[in-house]
Amino acid sequence: QVHLVQSGAEVKKPGASVKVSCKASGNTFTDYYAHWVRQAPGQGLEWMGWMNANSGATKYAQKFQGRVTMTRDTSISTAYMELNSLRSDDTAVYYCARDPSTSGAYLDYWGLGTLVTVSS
Amino acid sequence: QAALTQPASVSGSPGQSITISCTGTSSDVGGYNYVSWYQQHPGKAPKLMIYDVSNRPSGISNRFSGSKSGNTASLTISGLQAEDEADYYCSSYTSSSTVVFGGGTKLTVL
Numbered sequence: 001q002v003h004l005v006q007s008g009a010e011v012k013k014p015g016a017s018v019k020v021s022c023k024a025s026g027n028t029f030t031d032y033y034a035h036w037v038r039q040a041p042g043q044g045l046e047w048m049g050w051m052n053a054n055s056g057a058t059k060y061a062q063k064f065q066g067r068v069t070m071t072r073d074t075s076i077s078t079a080y081m082e083l084n085s086l087r088s089d090d091t092a093v094y095y096c097a098r099d100p101s102t103s104g105a106y107l108d109y110w111g112l113g114t115l116v117t118v119s120s
Numbered sequence: 121q122a123a124l125t126q127p128a129s130v131s132g133s134p135g136q137s138i139t140i141s142c143t144g145t146s147s148d149v150g151g152y153n154y155v156s157w158y159q160q161h162p163g164k165a166p167k168l169m170i171y172d173v174s175n176r177p178s179g180i181s182n183r184f185s186g187s188k189s190g191n192t193a194s195l196t197i198s199g200l201q202a203e204d205e206a207d208y209y210c211s212s213y214t215s216s217s218t219v220v221f222g223g224g225t226k227l228t229v230l
Binding site for chain 2: 035037044045046047049050059061062095097101103104105106107108110111112113
C-alpha cells in the first residue's frame with residue numbers, strides 16, 4: 001500500500017520561507033513523478049508543479065516560477081517543496097501527490113496535506 | 121494558464137444521474153486524452169476517480185464514467201448515492217507540460 005506522509009503544520013511570517021516534506025512508502029519512489037497542489041481556505045485546487053523523482057527534473061506553474069523549488073532525497077524516498085517570499089495569500093493546505101503516468105499526468109495517491117499559515 | 125471551466129454546483133436526487141462538464145482549450149482538454157477527475161470530501165485529500173478521460177482506477181465504482189468531446193470533458197455519476205455528495209475537480213495535462221485544474225463543482229444529493 002502506498003503512503004505519502006507529509007510534514008506537520010507551519011506558521012510563518014510574511015517574507016519567510018517554508019519547506020514541506022513528503023515521504024513515500026510502499027512503492028519505488030524514483031519510478032514516479034511527485035506533484036504539489038495547494039488549496040487555500042474555501043477555494044479550489046491549484047497546481048504548483050511536478051518533479052521527476054528519478055532525475056530531479058522539475059516543471060513549475062508560471063505563477064510560482066522563481067518562488068518555488070522542488071527537490072528530493074532518493075535515499076529516504078522524500079520529496080520537498082520550498083516556497084519563498086511568503087504572503088498572506090499563500091495560506092493554504094499543501095498536498096503532495098504521486099503521478100504514475102509515463103505521458104500526461106494524473107495523481108493516484110495523495111498525502112493528507114500540510115497547512116501553512118502565513119500571518120504577521 | 122487559465123483554469124478549466126466547471127459549473128459551480130450541480131444537484132440530483134438519489135438514484136438519478138448527473139453530469140459535470142469541464143471546458144478547456146485545444147492546448148489542454150482538446151489536445152490530449154489526459155483528463156482526470158477527483159472527488160474531495162470536506163477536510164479530506166482529493167481522490168482520483170477517472171484518469172486519461174475515461175479510465176477508472178481499481179476500486180472506483182462503475183457508476184463513475186468519463187468522456188470527452190472537443191474541448192469539453194464530462195464526468196457522469198449514475199445511481200446517485202448520498203456519499204457521492206462532495207466537490208469534484210477536473211484536471212488536464214497541457215501543451216506546456218503543466219497541469220491545470222478546473223474551479224471545482226459542488227455536488228449536492230437532494
